[in-house]
Amino acid sequence: MTDQLGVTLAGLGLEPELIAELEQTGRLMRVGEDVPLISPGMRAMALPLVIEGTLRIMREDAEGNEIFLYYLEGGDACAMSISCCLGTQISQFKAVAETDTVLWMVPMNLVDEWMGKYRSFRKFVIDSYQQRFDELMQTVDSIAFMNMDERLMRYLLDKKQSSGSYVIHKTHEQIAQELNTSRVVVSRLLKKLEREEKVELFRNRVEVM
DNA sequence: ACATTAAGTGATT
DNA sequence: AATCACTTAATGT
Numbered sequence: 001m002t003d004q005l006g007v008t009l010a011g012l013g014l015e016p017e018l019i020a021e022l023e024q025t026g027r028l029m030r031v032g033e034d035v036p037l038i039s040p041g042m043r044a045m046a047l048p049l050v051i052e053g054t055l056r057i058m059r060e061d062a063e064g065n066e067i068f069l070y071y072l073e074g075g076d077a078c079a080m081s082i083s084c085c086l087g088t089q090i091s092q093f094k095a096v097a098e099t100d101t102v103l104w105m106v107p108m109n110l111v112d113e114w115m116g117k118y119r120s121f122r123k124f125v126i127d128s129y130q131q132r133f134d135e136l137m138q139t140v141d142s143i144a145f146m147n148m149d150e151r152l153m154r155y156l157l158d159k160k161q162s163s164g165s166y167v168i169h170k171t172h173e174q175i176a177q178e179l180n181t182s183r184v185v186v187s188r189l190l191k192k193l194e195r196e197e198k199v200e201l202f203r204n205r206v207e208v209m
Numbered sequence: 210a211c212a213t214t215a216a217g218t219g220a221t222t
Numbered sequence: 223a224a225t226c227a228c229t230t231a232a233t234g235t
Contacts, residue, residue: 148223171215182224187216203215203232210235217230222223 005104008051008075014120021114026104031097038095044081046105050074053101054162058094058178066094067143068155068178070135071162079132082111082125099163148181149189155179156199160208168206175206 005028009019029048031037038044040060048055055072057080072078072095080093114121142151155175160166176186190206193199200207 173215183216184218184225185223188218188223191217201216213232213234215230215232218228220226220228222225 004051004102008049008104011075012120012124014124015118018114018118018121021110022104022106025110026106029103029105031101031103033097033100036094036096037103038081038091038093040091040094042091044091044108046107047081047111048072048078048095049104049106050076050078051102051104054098055101056096056098056178058096059092060094065180066177067139067180069093069139070132071098071158073162076131077125077128079125079129081108082129148179148185149192151179152186152189153193153198156206156208166208168208169204170206171204 005023009022014022026046026049031053037048037055050072052074055076055078057069057072057078058066059069060066078095080091111125115125116122138154142154146154152175155178156168159168172186172190173183176183179186190199190201194201198209200209
């Protein structure tokens with residue numbers, strides 16, 4: 001078995017001492033596809049670093065309506081859990097494994113300590129925060145200013161990029177839930193995109209051209 | 210063969 | 223864009 005953790009950490013540009021600490025104090029966690037990692041209201045005890053797979057980050061209201069926000073991929077840290085750690089400690093977001101995912105969980109108290117101790121870690125956290133913020137703003141834009149068809153197309157392309165595959169294994173119903181709209185609307189828009197030859201439709205599957 | 214789930218579509222608001 | 227109502231197609235038992 002290859003040391004995927006080592007590979008991931010090496011790509012982050014961190015000090016060797018920090019990497020050693022990371023490897024010593026963290027623990028491995030596997031999350032199966034569609035298994036929720038955290039829901040709003042839960043307390044985050046550790047900072048998840050994605051080693052393999054993808055996490056889907058969503059906003060969810062009390063009625064269970066949810067909106068897709070962005071994906072976390074290999075090498076990404078969950079910036080929102082850092083805000084949990086430094087602030088209220090209560091999650092405002094929902095994270096679900098999009099595929100089978102391997103995570104390296106780092107205790108929150110150490111995250112705080114390392115921010116002061118290691119320059120590279122401070123930069124990593126801030127950069128990661130900046131990246132998430134940018135993605136979040138794109139999503140805000142798409143919800144506020146874009147039509148549903150543009151939003152859908154953006155969602156499909158986003159998914160394509162994060163998974164590295166043009167095949168999307170989701171039902172119209174699932175897509176509708178993530179965009180917080182109705183299945184009928186998604187079906188209609190997908191059909192339109194198919195006529196424009198931007199996608200191809202199958203049962204339980206959408207292929208992006 | 211029957212039930213269930215996914216997807217397509219017209220009409221209405 | 224949302225909802226209803228209905229149809230058709232695919233899949234599971």
